[in-house]
Amino acid sequence: MVNPPVVVTIAGSDSGGAAGIAADLTTFAALGVHGACVVTAVTAQDTTGVRAVHPVPLEVVAAQLDAVLEDLDPIAVKTGMLAGPDVVRLVARRCAGRILVVDPVLVATSGAVLGSAAVAAAYREHLLPVATVATPNEDEFEALGRPSGANVLVTRGGDIETDNDHGTGCTHSSALASYLALGDDLATAAARADAFVARQLHVSRNWTLGRGRGPVAHVHTSVPPTQGVPA
Ligand SMILES: Nc1ncnc2c1ncn2[C@@H]1O[C@H](COP(=O)(O)OP(=O)(O)OP(=O)(O)O)[C@@H](O)[C@H]1O
Ligand SMILES: Cc1ncc(COP(=O)(O)O)c(N)n1
Secondary structure, eight states: OOOOOEEEEEEEEETTSSSHHHHHHHHHHHHTOEEEEEEEEEEEEETTEEEEEEEOOHHHHHHHHHHHHHHHOOSEEEEOOOOSHHHHHHHHHHHTTSEEEEOOOOBOTTOOBOSOHHHHHHIIIIIGGGOSEEOOBHHHHHHTTOOOSTTBOOBOOOSOOOSOOBTHHHHHHHHHHHHHHTTOOHHHHHHHHHHHHHHHHHHTTTOOOSSSSOBOOSSOOOOOGGGOOOO
């Protein structure tokens, strides 16, 4: 029997099911890797915004991470909302040396601030130096002090016209981690992750879920054959 690669997401939950852990695990499932998850924060969130954030205590984050690293030995790690500078430092210490995709979640699509200046400083000092690739959006790139390097891919939206873009950053970085775990080089994985998100945005472009910016489709694939992801 051939096992699927194991990828772990370290991120917050989104009660609306669009971003964070929900986006990550469904994207992993869509792309054929086994997803494990370390929850860093619980957010009360929907398509209109973030109502409340409850960070998980550092020792509980560390216990989840230890459990996954010791038992499942993931080939790749994807980070999303890390909620505090101490969590950023923990992840840098424990995950250096693996395929490490860092989506430095600091500002949500809705504009909600999900990471403080201290979190941004910890990313700069501890996590970016050990990342395989980092995927800040333009606001996050600025908040991080415009980090340089071939492994910083600034994400910039794209051509699909839709209001249903909640979760695109999480879906994109999870797809990137999945393709790297499946053996792609960085350039190929990045191209496939872009194509995957574009296809998924196309699938959900006319959905009317919620009253705000709806979720990008993570696993639904009803799409014209011409919009397929490259093999
Ligand atoms: N309208 C779109 N059409 C096609 N592709 C898109 C579109 N919006 C987003 N993408 C894809 O998703 C990626 C991530 O999008 P974006 O930068 O908007 O995410 P974000 O939610 O701001 O990111 P973060 O999680 O870092 O906060 C883009 O690089 C692109 O590949
Ligand atoms: C728990 C959590 N993690 C990440 C994001 C960012 O996602 P997006 O930028 O697509 O809104 C979010 N809104 N909530």
